[in-house]
Amino acid sequence: xxxxxxxARLVIALIVAAVLAVFLLYTSIAGGGTPSIAPSELAGRSGxxxxxGLVVGPVRGDSHAGGLRFKLRDIGGETTTxxxxxxxxxxxxxxxxxxxxxxxxRLRNGIFVAEPGSMITKCPSKYVAKQSGDPY
Amino acid sequence: xxxxxxxxxVVSLGLSLYALVAGAAxxxxxxxxxxxxxxxxxxxxxxxxxxxxxxxxxxxxxNDFSFTYVARTTSEDLPTAYTISAFWGGQEGSLLLWLxxxxxxxxxxxxxxxxxxxxxxxxxxxxxxxxxxxxxFLVVAVASPFATQTxxxxxxxxxxxxxxxYMLAHxxxxxxxxxxxxxxxxxxxxxxxxxxxxxxxxxxxxxxxxVAWAALGIGQLLGAKWAYEEVGWGGYFAWDPVENAAxxxxxxxxxxxxxxxxxxxxxxxxxxNVLLVILAFSLSLFGTFLTRSGVVNSIHSFTQSSIxxxxxxxxGLVVTVSLAVVFRRLPQLRSPTKLESPISxxxxxxxxxxxxxxxxxxxxxxxxxxxxxxxxRGEAVVLGRSYYDFFLRIFGLPLLLLMGIGPLVAWRRAxxxxxLTTFRWPTGVALATGAVLLLLGAGSSLPGLVAYTFAxxxxxxxxxxxxxxxxxxxxxxxxxxxxxxxxxxxxxxRRYGGYVVxxxxxxxxxxxxxxxxxxSVAEAKLSRGESMxxxxxxxxxxxxxxxxxxxxxxxxxxxAVTRGDRDLGTLEAGKNAYTIEQQVSNEVGIRSxxxxxxxxxxxxxxxxxxxxxYFRVFVKPLVNLIWLAGLVFLLGSLIALWPxxxxxxxxxxxxxxxxxxxxx
Amino acid sequence: MxxxxxxxxxxxxxxxxxxxxxxxxxxxxxxxxxxxxxENERRRLELLEARDRALAALKELEFDHRTGTVxxxxxxxxxxxxxxxxxxxxxxxxxxxxxxxxxxxKKGRPTRERTS
Numbered sequence: 060x061x062x063x064x065x066x067a068r069l070v071i072a073l074i075v076a077a078v079l080a081v082f083l084l085y086t087s088i089a090g091g092g093t094p095s096i097a098p099s100e101l102a103g104r105s106g107x108x109x110x111x112g113l114v115v116g117p118v119r120g121d122s123h124a125g126g127l128r129f130k131l132r133d134i135g136g137e138t139t140t141x142x143x144x145x146x147x148x149x150x151x152x153x154x155x156x157x158x159x160x161x162x163x164x165r166l167r168n169g170i171f172v173a174e175p176g177s178m179i180t181k182c183p184s185k186y187v188a189k190q191s192g193d194p195y
Numbered sequence: 196x197x198x199x200x201x202x203x204x205v206v207s208l209g210l211s212l213y214a215l216v217a218g219a220a221x222x223x224x225x226x227x228x229x230x231x232x233x234x235x236x237x238x239x240x241x242x243x244x245x246x247x248x249x250x251x252x253x254x255x256x257x258n259d260f261s262f263t264y265v266a267r268t269t270s271e272d273l274p275t276a277y278t279i280s281a282f283w284g285g286q287e288g289s290l291l292l293w294l295x296x297x298x299x300x301x302x303x304x305x306x307x308x309x310x311x312x313x314x315x316x317x318x319x320x321x322x323x324x325x326x327x328x329x330x331x332f333l334v335v336a337v338a339s340p341f342a343t344q345t346x347x348x349x350x351x352x353x354x355x356x357x358x359x360x361y362m363l364a365h366x367x368x369x370x371x372x373x374x375x376x377x378x379x380x381x382x383x384x385x386x387x388x389x390x391x392x393x394x395x396x397x398x399x400x401x402x403x404x405x406v407a408w409a410a411l412g413i414g415q416l417l418g419a420k421w422a423y424e425e426v427g428w429g430g431y432f433a434w435d436p437v438e439n440a441a442x443x444x445x446x447x448x449x450x451x452x453x454x455x456x457x458x459x460x461x462x463x464x465x466x467x468n469v470l471l472v473i474l475a476f477s478l479s480l481f482g483t484f485l486t487r488s489g490v491v492n493s494i495h496s497f498t499q500s501s502i503x504x505x506x507x508x509x510x511g512l513v514v515t516v517s518l519a520v521v522f523r524r525l526p527q528l529r530s531p532t533k534l535e536s537p538i539s540x541x542x543x544x545x546x547x548x549x550x551x552x553x554x555x556x557x558x559x560x561x562x563x564x565x566x567x568x569x570x571x572r573g574e575a576v577v578l579g580r581s582y583y584d585f586f587l588r589i590f591g592l593p594l595l596l597l598m599g600i601g602p603l604v605a606w607r608r609a610x611x612x613x614x615l616t617t618f619r620w621p622t623g624v625a626l627a628t629g630a631v632l633l634l635l636g637a638g639s640s641l642p643g644l645v646a647y648t649f650a651x652x653x654x655x656x657x658x659x660x661x662x663x664x665x666x667x668x669x670x671x672x673x674x675x676x677x678x679x680x681x682x683x684x685x686x687x688x689r690r691y692g693g694y695v696v697x698x699x700x701x702x703x704x705x706x707x708x709x710x711x712x713x714x715s716v717a718e719a720k721l722s723r724g725e726s727m728x729x730x731x732x733x734x735x736x737x738x739x740x741x742x743x744x745x746x747x748x749x750x751x752x753x754x755a756v757t758r759g760d761r762d763l764g765t766l767e768a769g770k771n772a773y774t775i776e777q778q779v780s781n782e783v784g785i786r787s788x789x790x791x792x793x794x795x796x797x798x799x800x801x802x803x804x805x806x807x808x809y810f811r812v813f814v815k816p817l818v819n820l821i822w823l824a825g826l827v828f829l830l831g832s833l834i835a836l837w838p839x840x841x842x843x844x845x846x847x848x849x850x851x852x853x854x855x856x857x858x859x
Numbered sequence: 860m861x862x863x864x865x866x867x868x869x870x871x872x873x874x875x876x877x878x879x880x881x882x883x884x885x886x887x888x889x890x891x892x893x894x895x896x897x898e899n900e901r902r903r904l905e906l907l908e909a910r911d912r913a914l915a916a917l918k919e920l921e922f923d924h925r926t927g928t929v930x931x932x933x934x935x936x937x938x939x940x941x942x943x944x945x946x947x948x949x950x951x952x953x954x955x956x957x958x959x960x961x962x963x964x965k966k967g968r969p970t971r972e973r974t975s
Contacts, residue, residue, distance in 0.1 A: 070537035071545060078553045081589055085582075092578035095565060109577055123720060123801055123809045149428065149800055149811060152770070152779045202867035206874055213878060225893040231881040239874040246870055314895040393904050460916060462909070605929045606916065607937055613930040663926040670925070687922075849911060853896070853904045 093163060097133045098142040101166055109163050110171060115141045116156040122147055131171070134159055142166075148175035197262060200250035200341040203243050207294070208331035210240040211324050218321035222388070230317045234305055237320055240327060241298035248295050251288060251340050255281055261346040264288060270352035270775055272746055277358050283366045284357060286487060286502070287340035292366075293483070294330040296374040300403070301327065304378050308399045311850050315395055319385035326377055329509050338502055355747070355773045355780045361421035368414030369441055373479040375407025376444060379451070380476035383469050384517060387524045392465075397455060398846065402836055404455070408448045409832035415441050416825040427783035429716070429796055429813045431821070434583040436562050440482030443555045443562075447475040450551040453544045460606060461541060465528045466521065467548075473517045478555070480510045485562065536608035543601035550594045557586040588642045592649060595704050598697050599653035602660060602690075621655035643712030650701045650708075657694050657701075664691070684834065692835025699831055702824035706792070709817025716814075718800075722807040730814045732795055733757045734766070739806050747771040749782070752799050752808050756786060768799040768810070792819040906952050913945035 095109040112131035120128045127150065132141035146162065154160065159181040164173035218233035220226070251264070255278050260266040268281040268288070283292045301323040309316050334340065356362075379400040386396035418438070419431035432438055451471040457464050484506035521528075534541055561582055565575040603617050628651035629644065637644045664683045665676065673679035684691045717729040726735035735755045742749045751769035755762075768784035784797040794815040801809040876883075896904065920937055923929040929937065 067534040067537045067542060070542070071534075071549070074546060074549055078549065078590075082553075082557065082586075085585055092564070092576050092582065094568075095575040095577045121801070123718075149798075151428075152781050196863050199863040199867050199870075202863075203870055206867075206871050210874055210878070221893070225895060227891050227893045228881040228885060228888065229891075230893055232878050235880060236874075236878045239877045243870060243874060314893065317893060391901065393901065394908050395904075460912065460919075462912060603928055605923055605933060605937065606919065607940075610930070610933050610936075613933045616930065617928060660926070660928075663928070667922070667925040667927075845911070849904075849907050852907055853900050 095161070097136075098131045098171075099133050099136070099138045099140055101142050101171065104166055107163060107165050107174075109161060110142070110144070111159070111161045112142070114154065114156050114158050114160055118156060120145075122150050129156075131160070131162075142171050143169070144171045144173060146173040146175075146178060148173075148177070151178060151180040153180040154178065196250055196254065196259075197341040197343045200247045200254075201335075201339065203247035203250065204291075204331065204335050204339070204341070207240045207243040207247065207298070208328065208335050210236045210243060211298075211327035211331050214240065214324035215321050215328055218317070218324055222317040222321060230320070233320050233324070234309065234316070237298065237305060237324060237327070238302040240331075241295075241302045244291070244295045244298050244331075247334075247341075248282070248291060251291065252279065252282060255279060258350070259346070260348075260350050261343050262340075263342040263344045264340045266344065266347055266350040268350070268353060270350040272775075273350075273353055274358070276363060277353055280357075280363045280366075281353060283370070284353065287334065287338045287342075289366065289370075290330060290334050290338055291340050292370055293374060294327065294334060296370055297323075297330060297377060298327055300374055300378055301381070304382070304399070304403060311847075312395050312399055315382070315385055315389055315391060315399070318388040319381050322381040322384045322388070323377070326381070329505075333502065333505060337505060349775075352773075352775045355771065355776060355778060356425050359421055359425045361417045361425070365414055365417040365421060368410045368417060370414075372407050372409075372411025372414055372441075373444065373483060375403060375410060376448060376472075376476050376479050378403040378407070379472050383472045384520060387469065387520045387528075390524065390527065392527050394459065394462075397458060397468075401455070404448065404452060405832065405836055408445065408452060409829070409836075411441060411445045411448065412828060412832075413825060415445065416821070416828075420822060420825075423818075424783065424785065425780075427781040427798055429798065429811070429815075431818075434558075434561070434580055437482075437486045439558050439562050440485045443558055444475050444478040444482055446551045446555040446558075447471060447478055450548040450555075451475055454548050457541050457544050461532050462530050463532045463534070463541065464545075465530050466525065469521055469528070471548075473514070473521070477510055477514050477517075478559075480506065480513065484510065538604065538611065538614065539608045540601060540604045540606045543597060543604050547594060547597050547601065550590045550597070554586060554590040554594075557590070558583065591704075592642065592645055595646065595649045595653065595701070598700065599649070599656040602694065602697075603656055618656075621652050621659060624655040625649070625652035637713065640708075640712035643708045646704055646708035646712070650705045653697065653701050657698050660694055661691070686841075688837050688839055689835050692831050692833070692837075695831030695834055696828055697831075699824045699828035702820045702827060706817050706820030706824060709792075709820070710794075710815040713817075714813055714815045716811065718809070718811045720807055720809045722805075727810065727812065729795075729812050731758050732763075732812075732814065734797070734810070734812065736808060736810070737765070739802070739808070744771075746775065747773045750802060751782070752802070752810075754784070754797060754810075756795065766795070766797055768797040770799065770802065787819055789819075792817045792823075794818045903952070906948065910945070910948040910952055913941065913948045917941050917945055 093107050093109045095111055096104070098110060098112045101108070101110065110131060111134065113134050115130040115132050118127065118129040120126050126145040126147045128143065128145055130141035131144050132139065144162065144164075146164075151160075161179045161181070162171075162173045163177035164171055166172075214233045214236035217229055217236065221229035221233055251262075253259075254262045254265050255269060256275070258265070258269065258271055258278075264285060264287055265281070268285045269278050273281075281288065283289045305316055305320055305323070379396075382396040382400045415438075418441070422428075422433075423431040451468065454464050454468055454471060458468050484503065487502050487506070534545070536542065561578045565577050569575040599621060600618075604614065625648050629648035632644060632647050637647060661680075661683075664687070665680045668679040668683045669676060673682055715730055717727060719725075719727040721727060721736040723736060723738065726733055728734075733756070735757075736752060737755055738753045740751050740753070742751070749769065749771050751767045754766045754768070755764075756766055757763060763786065766784040766786050767782075769782050771780045771782055772778075773780065781798060784799075786795040786797075788794070794813070796813040796815055798811045799808050800811050803809075917938075920929065920934065920941055924931075924934045
């Protein structure tokens with residue numbers, strides 16, 4: 060009976076190893092995610108980032124025609140620097156000046172060009188999900 | 196009246212402290228009356244918490260805005276049902292609800308088992324009391340629902356999107372689930388502390404675990420339905436940290452439910468089970484910490500109060516102490532029975548456990564990664580949907596397949612030859628289904644096709660089990676086929692209830708695969724009279740109406756839907772502008788096709804001044820299977836939960852044989 | 860305000876009474892010892908659980924065989940060890956159990972029943 064226990068243990072160990080291997084393979088190939096930063100940290104950064112900030116007016120344009128234009132500044136903190144953002148795609152209902160939002164994209168020629176449809180608004184209190192991301 | 200509420204909570208805290216100290220002393224010293232007294236304290240804590248809850252509910256119903264909490268979460272014109280639901284809508288109230296359910300469950304579990312498992316209960320009481328002390332402390336000192344203020348004219352009102360029937364039920368079910376997991380945890384830890392190595396804690400908590408797990412599952416489905424209909428972005432699950440917070444303990448609890456069966460039947464995996472239940476409970480605490488502390492960039496963040504560190508400290512305490520106790524009892528927990536073969540039902544359950552655990556840990560890693568990377572590299576890095584989708588597929592699809600394999604493999608060991616015979620027919624069905632689907636164009640998404648094929652396999656095995664079981668019962672002498680069927684289920688409730696639950700999961704998998712792998716989307720800006728096409732649907736934008744309701748202005752665009760030459764009626768989509776809350780909400784239009792389970796999902800994204808509307812339209816195949824799965828899940832859970840008179844008698848008999856009176 | 864305080868006081872007093880109840884009911888008990896299972900009873904419980912487990916396994920094997928999940932060949936291979944397990948479990952209860960019952964001194968706890 061003792062000898063019979065070994066193959067089972069081996070199989071389990073192999074599965075655990077396989078699972079770990081899958082995990083390590085994924086993280087090494089697909090790489091990490093997107094860094095989440097504040098608008099004041101954006102200067103000089105290339106590459107895709109997630110910007111988390113407070114919406115500053117004026118809000119102009121049409122997200123479905125030409126792009127919605129507004130500015131984002133740091134949540135809290137004393138910096139008054141704001142970053143111009145151009146956003147296309149679905150805009151969540153809660154979006155307005157003074158809301159905290161999160162949006163993916165990258166800096167191009169001084170303007171943060173957002174990934175279409177990547178805006179997520181944070182609810183000011185309690186728990187509400189307000190999001191328009193890619194459909195699931 | 197706020198003073199009564201505050202006082203009641205202080206009393207509750209005091210009672211929980213007493214139950215903890217006295218209970219621990221009684222267990223250590225073996226004092227009967229002290230143990231009884233500690234137990235009474237736990238029950239009294241429930242009643243005291245009930246009084247506090249009553250105070251809050253009455254304040255809500257009376258629109259008493261002198262209560263800060265009431266003013267913050269309701270308003271005069273809020274319908275009664277939603278006013279009551281404001282109880283759990285905010286931080287403080289939800290903590291109070293947690294405490295109420297905790298003390299309620301604790302009292303019930305302890306009272307129901309007090310006679311036949313006396314030496315076990317005496318240790319369970321202090322464990323329960325510890326958790327109760329923590330939550331009582333929070334509502335007394337950190338986040339009190341009974342803060343008062345000068346009464347404003349009207350309250351701030353409830354966020355409009357929360358005013359939805361699904362949002363009434365969703366938190367309650369989740370809390371029943373989260374808190375319900377405390378019961379097996381407390382009993383497991385109690386059993387360890389008492390030094391007992393018998394299985395009474397398992398037997399006592401089996402139904403509790405099932406109820407908690409079912410509630411957690413249904414709660415999540417309700418949340419998904421709410422997100423789908425009310426938030427209306429076109430999806431139902433977004434891997435948001437707070438959604439993951441409920442998913443992780445549910446996955447671990449699923450693993451626990453299965454591995455517990457191995458311990459029951461073979462006496463193995465004792466250490467594993469105890470570790471799993473500690474993990475499940477810790478994850479439920481961690482989950483609620485995530486929801487409340489705002490520590491992760493989540494759209495669900497509660498007000499960023501000081502509550503986070505308290506939760507973190509408590510979780511740390513729970514994990515450290517539990518692991519220490521397990522370590523101490525390790526030699527006694529080791530079981531002599533070993534896994535005999537990698538091809539056996541035990542092994543299948545073990546693979547299931549490993550996959551579920553792997554998925555939970557992958558999700559956990561994804562959730563904490565921003566915090567970890569911020570601590571290590573100074574920058575919070577967020578892992579996106581593709582990360583979660585990858586791991587869901589790579590661990591979830593084998594799990595799906597395993598659901599069909601496990602039940603048809605024998606305990607201890609099965610021969611390969613036997614397996615090949617058993618699985619011949621389901622494999623054939625699966626391959627045929629796969630081929631047909633491939634011809635119908637399902638090859639556009641490989642994971643989707645694989646999911647469908649595996650689903651067909653599992654459904655075939657479930658049907659096979661029911662057919663063969665019924666046939667066997669008929670051969671044993673049942674009167675008729677329906678009679679054989681019902682007696683089969685009646686005598687094997689857990690097994691066949693489990694199969695029904697598996698069927699529900701299959702439906703869920705098919706619904707998810709269909710609506711995410713095979714969906715389509717189209718966008719167009721339409722003026723009145725213009726139309727757009729998606730798939731074989733044609734939508735014509737006909738009219739724009741504005742209505743004034745009691746609390747909002749409703750704008751609706753009407754679309755006429757046709758498919759080919761068939762008129763499918765009209766669909767409305769638009770927005771509501773809420774006067775008091777100064778918010779706009781999306782009101783989507785959904786047309787569900789009952790025959791195919793497909794949804795036509797219309798969002799009126801932008802309504803311009805000239806009456807033209809920017810529409811975003813989805814076709815979501817099979818999405819309604821997800822909601823159907825919820826109902827089947829409920830049915831299966833009820834079957835599995837149903838009290839079994841024979842099993843009860845056997846239990847009573849066994850304890851009587853030992854000499855313990857077993858009047859339950 | 861005073862009503863609230865009154866009710867609060869009432870609540871507190873009631874809870875204290877409920878907690879003190881076991882001591883109030885039995886100020887001078889003959890034994891305050893917690894009804895625990897002693898070593899022999901604990902052993903007996905584990906043996907009973909083992910017995911029930913073995914019997915249940917046999918029953919489940921029969922059921923699986925009857926429904927066709929387990930082939931005749933596999934059944935023959937599996938039933939032997941299961942029957943041996945059940946037999947040894949019953950045997951352990953048979954003589955070990957009796958010895959345990961004799962060894963246990965009658966502690967005279969009025970709430971316990973003994974079926975022998």
